[in-house]
Amino acid sequence: MKAHDPFKLLAVDSDARALDDIRDCLAEGKLDVTTAPSGAEALRVLEFSKVDLVVLDLQIPDVDGLSLLQYIREHFKDIEVIMTAEFPTVPDAVLAIKRGAENLLVKPLQPDELRSTVNRLIGKLSHRRALVFECTPPETYGLIGISDGICNVIERIERAAAINANVLIHGESGTGKELVARAIHYGGDRAAARFVPVNCTAIPDTLIESELFGHVKGAFTGAKDSRAGFFQIADGGTIFLDEIGDASLNLQGKLLRVLQNKEIHIVGSSHVRKVDTRIIAATHKDLLAMVDKNLFREDLYYRLDVVDIYVPPLRERPADILPLVNHFLNQYAKEMGIEPPIFTDRAIENLKNHSWPGNVRELENLAQRLLVNADSDTLDVADLPKTMRQGVRPRAEGLQTLSALEAEHILRVLESTGGNKTRAAAILGIDRKTLREKLKRIVEIHQPG
Numbered sequence: 001m002k003a004h005d006p007f008k009l010l011a012v013d014s015d016a017r018a019l020d021d022i023r024d025c026l027a028e029g030k031l032d033v034t035t036a037p038s039g040a041e042a043l044r045v046l047e048f049s050k051v052d053l054v055v056l057d058l059q060i061p062d063v064d065g066l067s068l069l070q071y072i073r074e075h076f077k078d079i080e081v082i083m084t085a086e087f088p089t090v091p092d093a094v095l096a097i098k099r100g101a102e103n104l105l106v107k108p109l110q111p112d113e114l115r116s117t118v119n120r121l122i123g124k125l126s127h128r129r130a131l132v133f134e135c136t137p138p139e140t141y142g143l144i145g146i147s148d149g150i151c152n153v154i155e156r157i158e159r160a161a162a163i164n165a166n167v168l169i170h171g172e173s174g175t176g177k178e179l180v181a182r183a184i185h186y187g188g189d190r191a192a193a194r195f196v197p198v199n200c201t202a203i204p205d206t207l208i209e210s211e212l213f214g215h216v217k218g219a220f221t222g223a224k225d226s227r228a229g230f231f232q233i234a235d236g237g238t239i240f241l242d243e244i245g246d247a248s249l250n251l252q253g254k255l256l257r258v259l260q261n262k263e264i265h266i267v268g269s270s271h272v273r274k275v276d277t278r279i280i281a282a283t284h285k286d287l288l289a290m291v292d293k294n295l296f297r298e299d300l301y302y303r304l305d306v307v308d309i310y311v312p313p314l315r316e317r318p319a320d321i322l323p324l325v326n327h328f329l330n331q332y333a334k335e336m337g338i339e340p341p342i343f344t345d346r347a348i349e350n351l352k353n354h355s356w357p358g359n360v361r362e363l364e365n366l367a368q369r370l371l372v373n374a375d376s377d378t379l380d381v382a383d384l385p386k387t388m389r390q391g392v393r394p395r396a397e398g399l400q401t402l403s404a405l406e407a408e409h410i411l412r413v414l415e416s417t418g419g420n421k422t423r424a425a426a427i428l429g430i431d432r433k434t435l436r437e438k439l440k441r442i443v444e445i446h447q448p449g
């Protein structure tokens with residue numbers, strides 16, 4: 001989508017004459033008007049195309065207009081809605097406004113009133129669209145850091161944003177891969193269309209096609225309504241395939257086919273549909289090693305790896321630690337309405353010596369925790385978590401057993417993920433079950449008696 005594309009208005013009314021009136025009244029504006037005679041048809045339009053504005057009658061035959069309004073609010077939060085009704089009651093009008101409608105207009109519609117309400121909303125939508133285009137972050141794309149590592153990443157983002165090729169981002173968990181993907185999307189000419197993050201580990205094998213390509217009503221048992229898939233939602237925009245290294249071979253095959261043909265089969269429909277979707281994928285795994293072991297398709301790898309961006313771990317760019325921690329302290333202090341505290345030199349030294357297994361995510365969580373617990377305007381070593389208090393670890397004396405070292409590392413990683421076991425397992429390179437067993441053993445060892 002471009003900044004000057006017309007806005008799309010969907011008029012929903014069971015009365016064909018009312019729909020004609022709306023179309024006639026708004027024909028001259030900066031609008032592309034579509035109509036739907038029922039709620040079901042309206043849902044289909046909403047899910048398969050990018051609508052900006054809906055004029056929705058309260059009394060449509062197959063669904064309560066107020067419920068449809070609520071559905072639109074929950075699923076398409078950027079869409080503006082104007083309700084219409086022939087004999088609206090005061091509670092209806094109050095509920096419509098409460099559920100987020102701009103206005104409730106009484107039928108028969110007065111052309112001047114409809115036009116002025118629509119124009120007001122177009123003003124709002126234009127402003128929002130301009131913000132999307134103008135707010136494209138200039139030099140750093142929202143990435144904080146001064147190290148050579150992060151400067152190199154920013155340079156690669158700029159190059160990737162200027163073209164339309166697929167991108168593969170790799171780096172440890174929490175290094176900022178999703179932030180990089182967003183920067184590429186919002187820094188390029190797809191910024192006005194959607195950025196759709198998809199976690200490849202979260203799609204059950206049985207639902208892959210319907211999740212990716214959508215389905216029509218009745219396509220399978222339980223498909224009560226038509227639903228758009230990720231590729232339709234991201235048409236004109238970008239799909240961010242997170243954890244692509246965990247995609248099943250089945251999912252890899254389906255993705256490869258869309259990348260090759262640039263078209264999708266909506267489940268239950270006999271039509272194919274062209275899609276124009278950019279793919280940015282990310283992983284913390286070594287995909288080439290997986291290709292060697294036949295765990296990742298080589299043809300898919302080369303389709304994704306057109307532009308390659310590596311985000312280094314935080315321990316390899318210690319120069320970024322202070323700017324990052326100060327950025328998060330300022331951000332959260334502002335939200336809490338307090339002055340951000342300042343680190344002592346000793347505390348800064350300890351932050352730099354920490355290995356940051358959870359990377360920037362760990363540092364962000366730490367900043368938040370420090371602020372919540374802060375009881376003075378300085379932060380010293382004693383305020384840091386236990387694992388960061390020693391500074392440089394003792395090397396010769398106080399040597400630990402391998403299992404004690406493992407336990408310490410596991411607990412440190414868990415702390416960095418805020419207790420999230422799935423993420424901790426991913427960072428540690430083990431599955432959740434193994435992590436659970438190891439934790440059980442750690443608890444047993446540390447139990448008194």
Ligand SMILES: Nc1ncnc2c1ncn2[C@@H]1O[C@H](COP(=O)(O)OP(=O)(O)OP(=O)(O)O)[C@@H](O)[C@H]1O
Pocket residue numbers: 142143144145150171172173174175176177178179180242282284324360361364423
């Ligand atoms: N350079 C940076 N500047 C500012 N914030 C950052 C930076 N890098 C990461 N972050 C923040 O750190 C958090 C984790 O980043 P993100 O989710 O992008 O990491 P990721 O590599 O995609 O992690 P995962 O692989 O676990 O999904 C986010 O809140 C992100 O905004």
